[in-house]
Amino acid sequence: MSRNSLTPCGSTETSECIACSKKVGWFAVYANLALALFKAFIGYISGSKAILADSLFSFKDFVTSLVVVAGIKVSGKPADENHPYGHGKIEFVAMLIMSILLIIATTFLFIHSVKGIWQSFHGETYVPKFIAFWAAIISVIANYKISTYLQCVGEKLKSPAVLANAKHSHSDAISSALVAGGVLGTRLGFFFLDPLVAAVETVDLMRLSISMFKESLHGLFDASVDAEILGKIEATARLVPGVRRVSRVTARQLGQSIWIDITIKVDHHLSHQDGHLIGLHVKESLHGLFNNVSGVHLTVEPFMP
Numbered sequence: 001m002s003r004n005s006l007t008p009c010g011s012t013e014t015s016e017c018i019a020c021s022k023k024v025g026w027f028a029v030y031a032n033l034a035l036a037l038f039k040a041f042i043g044y045i046s047g048s049k050a051i052l053a054d055s056l057f058s059f060k061d062f063v064t065s066l067v068v069v070a071g072i073k074v075s076g077k078p079a080d081e082n083h084p085y086g087h088g089k090i091e092f093v094a095m096l097i098m099s100i101l102l103i104i105a106t107t108f109l110f111i112h113s114v115k116g117i118w119q120s121f122h123g124e125t126y127v128p129k130f131i132a133f134w135a136a137i138i139s140v141i142a143n144y145k146i147s148t149y150l151q152c153v154g155e156k157l158k159s160p161a162v163l164a165n166a167k168h169s170h171s172d173a174i175s176s177a178l179v180a181g182g183v184l185g186t187r188l189g190f191f192f193l194d195p196l197v198a199a200v201e202t203v204d205l206m207r208l209s210i211s212m213f214k215e216s217l218h219g220l221f222d223a224s225v226d227a228e229i230l231g232k233i234e235a236t237a238r239l240v241p242g243v244r245r246v247s248r249v250t251a252r253q254l255g256q257s258i259w260i261d262i263t264i265k266v267d268h269h270l271s272h273q274d275g276h277l278i279g280l281h282v283k284e285s286l287h288g289l290f291n292n293v294s295g296v297h298l299t300v301e302p303f304m305p
Contacts, residue, residue, distance in 0.1 A: 116195025
């Protein structure tokens with residue numbers, strides 16, 4: 001990945017994307033903070049409730065980006081004596097904290113937005129200045145760029161926190177487009193549209209927050225990876241010469257990586273050394289199949305026809 005442009009990863013090596021992730025993490029931090037301050041200022045001078053709510057979305061992404069940067073730094077540390085399985089779960093802890101804070105914030109925003117809709121139908125109307133429209137358009141473009149970049153790095157690293165951040169930026173781009181439409185509609189006389197857009201934004205953010213909360217709990221409680229991945233693991237092990245059967249295979253997500261537990265059976269007449277060599281071949285095949293395997297716990301048992 002080029003270090004001087006926001007281009008897709010393509011066929012670049014994961015190590016390059018790891019370096020890129022550090023840059024994009026801080027880029028997202030500064031970009032989202034600038035967007036949050038910019039939209040908050042525009043919302044204040046224009047009187048648009050929707051753009052003010054949208055500024056809080058960007059502030060949420062600013063905090064999220066900070067947590068992701070910290071998560072990558074900590075989870076990337078190698079396993080040690082006190083943490084034999086690495087530090088991958090720090091990302092799930094970060095996601096859990098983020099989701100709880102977002103649920104609280106969106107609840108407050110929703111109540112405030114509904115209050116604005118009620119006031120608009122009871123004569124308390126205010127038409128936001130047109131500058132709020134241009135601010136929303138700028139936000140659409142900026143959030144789309146951030147989302148594309150984070151999605152690239154997140155897919156390469158298999159990082160749930162980076163991918164979640166990318167989804168939030170993409171969602172923010174859509175919400176900013178709704179803000180632009182709301183400002184135009186309000187200026188045409190539909191005074192309820194501005195607070196209505198703010199209410200819609202909070203509902204969408206609440207949905208994302210609940211999804212994050214569930215995903216983080218799954219990771220913290222060692223939830224299994226998808227059945228499709230387990231099938232690939234078993235099929236790869238069965239293809240290794242000398243493996244007669246795969247009697248058990250499980251895998252769990254550890255932040256960016258997965259940990260595999262697998263039991264294979266080899267012919268009972270083989271020596272212990274032969275079984276050990278077959279097991280090493282299985283481990284090498286699994287590491288070659290996935291670039292995010294942090295470890296393989298393999299058991300070799302005799303196969304009795």
